[in-house]
Amino acid sequence: MRASKALLTFDVVTLMPEMFLAISDYGVTGRAFKENIVNLNLWNPREFSMDLHKTVDDRTYGGGPGMLMTADPLVKSIEAAKKRQDKLGLKNSKVIHMTPRGKLLSHNEIKRLLSCEGLVIITSRYEGIDERVNNWVDEEVSIGDYVLSGGELPAMTMMDCLIRQLPGVLNDDESATQDSFVNGLLDHSHFTRPEIFKKMKVPEVLLSGDHEKIRLWRLKESLKLTWIKRPDLLAKKLLTKEEARLLEEIQIEQEQGSI
Numbered sequence: 535m536r537a538s539k540a541l542l543t544f545d546v547v548t549l550m551p552e553m554f555l556a557i558s559d560y561g562v563t564g565r566a567f568k569e570n571i572v573n574l575n576l577w578n579p580r581e582f583s584m585d586l587h588k589t590v591d592d593r594t595y596g597g598g599p600g601m602l603m604t605a606d607p608l609v610k611s612i613e614a615a616k617k618r619q620d621k622l623g624l625k626n627s628k629v630i631h632m633t634p635r636g637k638l639l640s641h642n643e644i645k646r647l648l649s650c651e652g653l654v655i656i657t658s659r660y661e662g663i664d665e666r667v668n669n670w671v672d673e674e675v676s677i678g679d680y681v682l683s684g685g686e687l688p689a690m691t692m693m694d695c696l697i698r699q700l701p702g703v704l705n706d707d708e709s710a711t712q713d714s715f716v717n718g719l720l721d722h723s724h725f726t727r728p729e730i731f732k733k734m735k736v737p738e739v740l741l742s743g744d745h746e747k748i749r750l751w752r753l754k755e756s757l758k759l760t761w762i763k764r765p766d767l768l769a770k771k772l773l774t775k776e777e778a779r780l781l782e783e784i785q786i787e788q789e790q791g792s793i
């Protein structure tokens with residue numbers, strides 16, 4: 535057990551707290567929670583509902599289909615969660631609502647959020663939340679241009695991204711330093727045993743033991759994959775001299791029809 539304080543504390547507001555077992559009890563993230571590198575507390579607005587039936591939703595003013603999460607149980611949950619984070623003395627704690635209208639999550643956004651020691655994450659169900667709750671929200675985050683059945687999976691997506699960046703979570707073998715997006719490029723392709731699979735061979739250079747040659751091959755692969763699959767990423771990236779030279783090679787090879 536880790537004696538020192540967690541690096542990141544999540545307080546999640548959700549009507550479906552059991553869903554978060556997916557992140558707290560499994561794999562790399564499960565290990566991080568077990569080792570207390572990260573902490574998770576769950577706040578169910580239903581427990582803050584004042585009426586007999588523990589209502590947390592209602593029809594929208596102005597009519598139309600769908601229900602909204604009402605303000606009072608949500609705000610009570612947020613305030614309880616914030617109070618707990620304040621008591622822990624967490625620096626730069628933020629309240630985030632997972633919503634399709636939020637700022638798109640990216641590796642850069644994840645790096646920015648890593649400056650927070652505490653996050654209160656609101657996950658909504660139904661058609662969303664009463665607009666007035668936004669007076670308690672610091673940031674809105676989206677994981678992509680699509681609508682899900684609720685904000686829980688987006689919250690867990692963001693939490694997983696954050697957790698794997700924290701020191702001590704990944705071991706050397708799992709290191710995130712060479713992941714896709716870290717250097718603004720897609721990861722290169724990978725091969726493992728056997729050396730020949732259904733007549734397909736592993737690229738010779740990877741068996742050469744020449745680390746500099748392998749580094750260059752991988753960088754060129756990264757550039758090639760990014761150029762083919764995600765040219766938008768390349769357009770945003772400042773290339774090093776070496777990268778620019780490799781990209782030129784790739785473009786010439788492509789014109790010659792060898793890619």
Ligand code: 4F9
Nearest residue numbers: 632633676677682684688
């Ligand atoms: C949240 C979708 C963040 C994408 C929340 C339904 C959502 C979402 N990114 N969809 N509730």
